[in-house]
Amino acid sequence: MALGLVTAGESHGPALVAIVTGLPAGLELAKEAIDADLRRRQQGYGRSPRQQLESDEVEVLAGLRRGRTLGTPLALVVRNRDHANWTWGMSPWQTDDEPTGKGAKAVSLPRPGHADLAGVLKYGHGDVRDALERASARHTAVHVAAGSVAKTLLRELGIDVAGRAVEIGGETSDDGMREATDAARKDRDTLGGVVEVVATGVPPGFGSYAEKGDRLDARLAFALMGIQAVKGVEVGDGFALARRRGTEAHDEIDPGLHRRTNRAGGLEAGVSNGEPIVVRAAMKPLPTLMRPLDSVDLASGEAAQALVERSDVQAVEALAVVAESAVAFELARAALEKLGGDSLDDVRAAHRQYLERISAQWQPR
Numbered sequence: 217m218a219l220g221l222v223t224a225g226e227s228h229g230p231a232l233v234a235i236v237t238g239l240p241a242g243l244e245l246a247k248e249a250i251d252a253d254l255r256r257r258q259q260g261y262g263r264s265p266r267q268q269l270e271s272d273e274v275e276v277l278a279g280l281r282r283g284r285t286l287g288t289p290l291a292l293v294v295r296n297r298d299h300a301n302w303t304w305g306m307s308p309w310q311t312d313d314e315p316t317g318k319g320a321k322a323v324s325l326p327r328p329g330h331a332d333l334a335g336v337l338k339y340g341h342g343d344v345r346d347a348l349e350r351a352s353a354r355h356t357a358v359h360v361a362a363g364s365v366a367k368t369l370l371r372e373l374g375i376d377v378a379g380r381a382v383e384i385g386g387e388t389s390d391d392g393m394r395e396a397t398d399a400a401r402k403d404r405d406t407l408g409g410v411v412e413v414v415a416t417g418v419p420p421g422f423g424s425y426a427e428k429g430d431r432l433d434a435r436l437a438f439a440l441m442g443i444q445a446v447k448g449v450e451v452g453d454g455f456a457l458a459r460r461r462g463t464e465a466h467d468e469i470d471p472g473l474h475r476r477t478n479r480a481g482g483l484e485a486g487v488s489n490g491e492p493i494v495v496r497a498a499m500k501p502l503p504t505l506m507r508p509l510d511s512v513d514l515a516s517g518e519a520a521q522a523l524v525e526r527s528d529v530q531a532v533e534a535l536a537v538v539a540e541s542a543v544a545f546e547l548a549r550a551a552l553e554k555l556g557g558d559s560l561d562d563v564r565a566a567h568r569q570y571l572e573r574i575s576a577q578w579q580p581r
């Protein structure tokens with residue numbers, strides 16, 4: 217069975233939920249490792265006070281016994297602690313209580329750049345909140361929990377995946393990124409940036425050129441583009457390759473079948489080539505602005521300013537963690553396609569056997 221993921225949960229609802237299917241039995245998971253990734257997602261210089269308010273923690277409801285996967289669906293839950301302030305506004309059930317607390321008043325001021333306007337038109341919602349609660353990136357928390365599980369599986373195969381912010385507000389040095397964030401905060405504005413995810417230890421042969429949906433480059437691009445606010449994806453040198461000549465664009469093959477350069481980002485013809493996999497994602501500036509843009513009040517039809525709600529100045533470091541998780545999950549899926557089995561021992565044995573078969577020509581560096 218292919219590795220699968222389905223999630224549910226609203227930003228201020230009771231909890232976020234993920235169900236991961238297709239994991240082999242016998243994979244040892246540690247709550248601390250998943251919680252550490254959840255904390256990494258919440259950190260970052262440009263985050264809002266909500267991140268201090270809520271310290272995310274994973275709960276497991278199914279698929280795990282004494283810390284080992286059972287080979288059955290794994291159910292992960294991350295509670296929204298902030299839900300305590302939204303119990304009326306985000307109650308799943310209609311109740312007779314008087315409206316109180318956050319979310320009690322309908323939102324009618326769509327933010328340019330967010331799901332608000334498209335969401336209410338598409339679903340016929342009368343309250344913009346009905347759209348924004350799910351569109352919000354809050355539920356990336358359970359994606360990170362699922363990605364953490366995927367990273368644990370990949371580590372069993374010697375594969376490491378790491379994401380980092382490489383550019384924020386046009387700045388590439390740590391100091392510059394911080395200064396740009398401070399300046400945007402002072403101006404009550406927001407920033408975007410670029411994150412890079414590198415996967416090492418991936419052997420040649422993950423993914424396939426047989427069909428476009430099999431291509432690992434396409435699948436990684438899909439996984440990254442599926443994250444909120446991502447507007448561009450690059451594999452290897454990506455767009456820069458378009459401006460080079462062929463003699464400066466490809467990676468020459470050395471004896472030992474390794475490459476002198478890695479302009480392809482470890483992927484040729486949608487298949488891993490044994491070099492580190494390198495992908496980048498561009499994030500647009502966050503659409504919730506403390507200095508709101510022009511919009512329309514949907515209740516009156518009059519010109520108005522967009523909704524102002526507690527929000528980050530930039531979330532590029534958080535995106536780096538979310539992107540790392542997305543890449544890890546897709547690589548774990550590709551790993552299990554190539555080496556899959558019902559138990560981790562089966563997967564390990566298939567991995568050993570595959571490396572053994574290609575070892576006459578290719579060996580890890």
Ligand SMILES: Cc1cc2nc3c(=O)[nH]c(=O)nc-3n(C[C@H](O)[C@H](O)[C@H](O)COP(=O)(O)O)c2cc1C
Nearest residue numbers: 330351352353444445502503504527528531534535
């Ligand atoms: C980790 C992360 C955190 C985000 N935080 C915010 C935020 O605080 N405020 C905001 O307006 N948008 C935030 N976003 C972006 C919005 O969720 C996103 O722009 C919106 O859902 C519209 O989708 P689109 O940008 O893909 O078109 C965040 C995105 C990510 C990945």
